[in-house]
Amino acid sequence: MRFVSSTVAKVTIEHSLAHLGRAFLLDATLEVIDNYNMRCQSFVDISPNVLFQAPTPESSNGHESLMTFLQTTGRAEVLWYPLSDKAWLKVWTVTKSKPHTSTAVKLPYNYPFSHNMSKFQGLFLKTVIQLWPSLTPRFSRMCTDVIAANLLRSASDLSGPSKNSFLYARETTTRLTMSGHAVHIRRLDIQAAVHDFTVKISALLKAYANNSRWPINGPVEIRVTGLDDPSTVVVGSGMAAQSPTASSLVFDNLCTKHGWDVAVWFNVLTFPGTKASNEFYTELESCLQERFSGDRGRPLCRNGRKGGVIRNQRGRGRTRSLWRPSGKPLRLHTRQVIGTSTYGQCQSTTDMTSLPIPF
Amino acid sequence: LVDTDTWLPHRGNRGKSVFSAKFSCRLAQTQHPHAEDEIETLWLPERHSDSSEDIRKLVTGDQGTSIVDLYAENRERSRRCMRMGQAEQLHGQTARLDARFFSINGYFGDDSSHKSSPRRHHGTSSFNDNDSKGRQPPPMAKVQSGATIDALMNFLEQQSRGKGTAPGYSFPHIPAAGNLTIGGVLAVNRHGTAIPVLGEDICTSYGSLSNRILAFTAVVTDPDGATPPPVCDS
Numbered sequence: 001m002r003f004v005s006s007t008v009a010k011v012t013i014e015h016s017l018a019h020l021g022r023a024f025l026l027d028a029t030l031e032v033i034d035n036y037n038m039r040c041q042s043f044v045d046i047s048p049n050v051l052f053q054a055p056t057p058e059s060s061n062g063h064e065s066l067m068t069f070l071q072t073t074g075r076a077e078v079l080w081y082p083l084s085d086k087a088w089l090k091v092w093t094v095t096k097s098k099p100h101t102s103t104a105v106k107l108p109y110n111y112p113f114s115h116n117m118s119k120f121q122g123l124f125l126k127t128v129i130q131l132w133p134s135l136t137p138r139f140s141r142m143c144t145d146v147i148a149a150n151l152l153r154s155a156s157d158l159s160g161p162s163k164n165s166f167l168y169a170r171e172t173t174t175r176l177t178m179s180g181h182a183v184h185i186r187r188l189d190i191q192a193a194v195h196d197f198t199v200k201i202s203a204l205l206k207a208y209a210n211n212s213r214w215p216i217n218g219p220v221e222i223r224v225t226g227l228d229d230p231s232t233v234v235v236g237s238g239m240a241a242q243s244p245t246a247s248s249l250v251f252d253n254l255c256t257k258h259g260w261d262v263a264v265w266f267n268v269l270t271f272p273g274t275k276a277s278n279e280f281y282t283e284l285e286s287c288l289q290e291r292f293s294g295d296r297g298r299p300l301c302r303n304g305r306k307g308g309v310i311r312n313q314r315g316r317g318r319t320r321s322l323w324r325p326s327g328k329p330l331r332l333h334t335r336q337v338i339g340t341s342t343y344g345q346c347q348s349t350t351d352m353t354s355l356p357i358p359f
Numbered sequence: 360l361v362d363t364d365t366w367l368p369h370r371g372n373r374g375k376s377v378f379s380a381k382f383s384c385r386l387a388q389t390q391h392p393h394a395e396d397e398i399e400t401l402w403l404p405e406r407h408s409d410s411s412e413d414i415r416k417l418v419t420g421d422q423g424t425s426i427v428d429l430y431a432e433n434r435e436r437s438r439r440c441m442r443m444g445q446a447e448q449l450h451g452q453t454a455r456l457d458a459r460f461f462s463i464n465g466y467f468g469d470d471s472s473h474k475s476s477p478r479r480h481h482g483t484s485s486f487n488d489n490d491s492k493g494r495q496p497p498p499m500a501k502v503q504s505g506a507t508i509d510a511l512m513n514f515l516e517q518q519s520r521g522k523g524t525a526p527g528y529s530f531p532h533i534p535a536a537g538n539l540t541i542g543g544v545l546a547v548n549r550h551g552t553a554i555p556v557l558g559e560d561i562c563t564s565y566g567s568l569s570n571r572i573l574a575f576t577a578v579v580t581d582p583d584g585a586t587p588p589p590v591c592d593s
Contacts, residue, residue, distance in 0.1 A: 023533065024577060024578035025504045025542050025546075025575055025576075025577050026503060026504060026547065026575075026576040027501055027502060027503040027504060027575065027576045028501070028502060028504065028572050028574070028575040028576075029499050029500070029501045029502075029572070029573045029574040029575065030499060030500055030501075030502060030530075030541075030547060030568065030571045030573065031497045031498070031499050031563065031564070031571045031573055032497070032498050032499060032500050032515060032527060032528040032529065032530060032571075033497070033498070033523075033528060033529060033530065033531065033563050034498075034521045034522050034523030034529070035515065035516060035521050035523045035524075035525040035526055035527045035528050035529040036523045036525050037524045037525045070554060070556075071556065072556065073556060074553055074554045074555055074556035075532070075552055075553045075554075076552065077552045092552075092553075094526075096525070097525050097561060108509075108512075108537060109537075134391065157389040159424060160525075161514075161516055161525035161526065161527075161529070162525060162529040162530075163512040163516060163529060163533070165506070166512075166532065166533050166535065166551060167509070167512070167533070167536070167537040168535050169535040169536040169537075170536070170538065171535075171536070171538045173536075187554065221549070223550075223552035223564055224552055224553075224554055225532065225550045225552060225553060225554065225566065225567070226550070226553075226554050226555065226564065226565025226566050227566050228548070228564070228567055228570035229564060229565035229566060229570070230570070232563060232564040232565070232566070232570075233564055233570060233571075233573070234496055234497050235573070243566075243570070244548060244567070244570060244572075245568050246548075247548040247566070247567055247570070248548060248567070249548060249550070249566045249567050249570070251566070262554050264551075265550075272431050296563060314416060324509065
C-alpha cells in the first residue's frame with residue numbers, strides 16, 4: 001500500500017478533527033484572531049462557599065459568585081483543594097491597556113512557585129501523603145496557603161499580551177492523575193452546576209474521610225468553554241462546517257434541542273496510585289451522570305482510566321483503559337511523544353495533567 | 360521526528376486508520392462539486408513498495424516542527440453576527456456581537472509566495488458568494504503537527520499584521536501548558552477557559568482548538584496506488 005499526503009477541507013472531515021485515530025497528521029490550518037491584551041487577576045480571599053454559592057434570583061445574585069465573574073469577563077478558572085477553606089480564582093479580562101495596579105508581564109509562565117518542584121520533591125510529597133493519607137487535609141491547607149502567599153507576593157494581578165497569562169504550566173509541573181468531565185449545559189445553569197458539583201464532591205470526600213480514606217489529595221479544577229459549534233467557523237460559501245465528531249465539546253442535535261451552549265469542565269486531581277481514588281472517581285462519575293441527565297446536561301468523560309492520566313510522572317506512555325459514559329472500557333495506547341494523533345475514536349478525551357503543587 | 364516505527368499506525372488498527380483518512384478524501388470528492396479545488400496533494404513521495412519508506416519521506420525535512428505560514432492580510436473587513444448564550448438574552452440586551460474578519464490574499468492563490476498553500480477556493484470573492492452576511496475568511500495559520508503551543512504563540516505574536524490591542528494574532532483560549540505539540544492538542548481537543556461576553560470585540564468559536572481547524576494535511580493511502588485501500592462495510 002502506498003501513502004501520500006493530502007490536504008482536506010474542514011467541511012468534510014468532522015470525524016477527524018479530534019481523535020484522528022492513528023493517522024498521521026502533518027499540519028493543520030487553524031483560524032486565529034487578532035491578539036489582545038489581557039489582565040489576569042488572582043483571588044484567594046473569596047470563600048469557596050461564596051464562589052460556589054447556589055444561584056439566587058438575578059437581582060440579588062452574589063457579587064462574588066463564579067457566574068458573576070463569568071458574566072463580566074467570560075474567562076475564569078478555579079483551583080480548589082476541596083479540604084481547604086480557600087480557592088485560587090483566576091479571572092482574565094480583555095483590556096485595551098494595562099491597568100495602573102497591574103504588573104506588566106512580557107513572558108508567560110508567571111507562577112514559578114507552581115512548577116519549580118523537582119521530581120524528587122514531587123516523589124517525596126507523593127510518598128509522604130500516600131504513606132500517611134490522614135495528612136491530606138493539612139496538606140491541602142498548606143498548598144492553598146503557599147499559593148496565597150506567593151500570589152500576594154508577586155503575581156496576583158498581571159497584564160500583557162494574551163499568551164503571557166494563558167500559559168502558566170510547564171513540563172516540570174508535578175504530574176497528577178486526573179478525572180475530568182465536560183458537562184454540556186445551558187449558560188444559565190453554570191452556577192447551579194458548579195454549586196451542585198462542589199457540594200457533591202465535598203459530601204463524598206467527607207463520607208470517605210469518616211472511613212479514614214483520603215482518595216483526593218490534589219485540587220479540583222473548574223473551567224468553562226463554549227462548545228465546538230460549527231456555525232462559528234467561517235468556511236466558504238456553499239459549504240457548512242461540521243462539529244468535531246469525537247470532541248468532548250461536540251455540538252450535536254441534543255445541544256440544539258436542550259439549548260446547551262457551554263461546557264463546564266470538572267477536573268479532579270490526585271497523586272497517581274492514591275488508595276481509593278479509582279473507587280472515588282467511579283462514584284463521582286455516577287453522581288455526575290445522575291445529576292446531569294436528560295435535559296439537565298450531559299457529562300462527557302474526559303479522562304479516567306483506572307487512575308487515568310495520559311502520562312505518569314516519568315512521562316512514559318502506557319496502555320490503559322478509558323471509560324466512556326456508557327461505562328464500557330476502551331483500550332487505548334498512549335505514546336511518550338505527542339506529535340500526532342494516537343487515539344482511537346471515542347467520546348472520552350485525555351489530558352496531560354499539569355497541576356500546581358505550589359513549591 | 361522520531362523513528363518511523365514509532366509513528367507507524369498500530370498493527371492491529373492500521374486498516375481502519377488508513378480508511379478513515381482515505382474516506383475523507385473520497386467523501387470530499389463525491390459530495391462536493393469543486394472537490395478538486397479543496398483537495399490538493401502537496402507533495403508526493405516516489406513510488407516504493409515499502410509503505411514505511413513513503414511515510415519516512417513524508418515526515419522528514421524540517422522535522423515537522425515549523426509553522427509553515429500565516430495566511431492573513433488585513434485588506435478588507437466585514438461584520439457578522441454570532442449567536443450568544445441565553446444569559447445575555449435574559450438581561451434584555453441584544454444577543455449579537457459584531458465581529459471583524461479579514462480577507463486573505465495569499466491563501467487563495469493570488470499570491471505566488473504561498474506555493475504550498477491549499478487551494479480550497481479560487482478567487483477572494485468565493486467566501487462572499489451567496490452569503491448575505493458577507494462573511495470573510497478569517498486570518499489563519501498553517502502549523503505542522505510537531506510544533507509546540509509555545510512556538511506557535513510566539514510566532515503569532517511576532518506577526519506585524521494583526522490589528523488587535525496586542526501585537527500579532529492569538530486564540531480565544533489555549534491550554535495552559537505550552538510544551539504540548541499541535542498534533543497532541545488536536546488529538547484530544549485541548550482547550551483553555553473562555554466564553555463570549557457582551558462588549559468584547561472578539562467574535563469567534565469558543566470551543567476547543569479542534570474547532571479552529573480549517574484544513575489539515577494527513578498521510579493517506581494513494582488512491583492511484585497498486586494496492587487498493589481496505590474497504591469498510593460501514
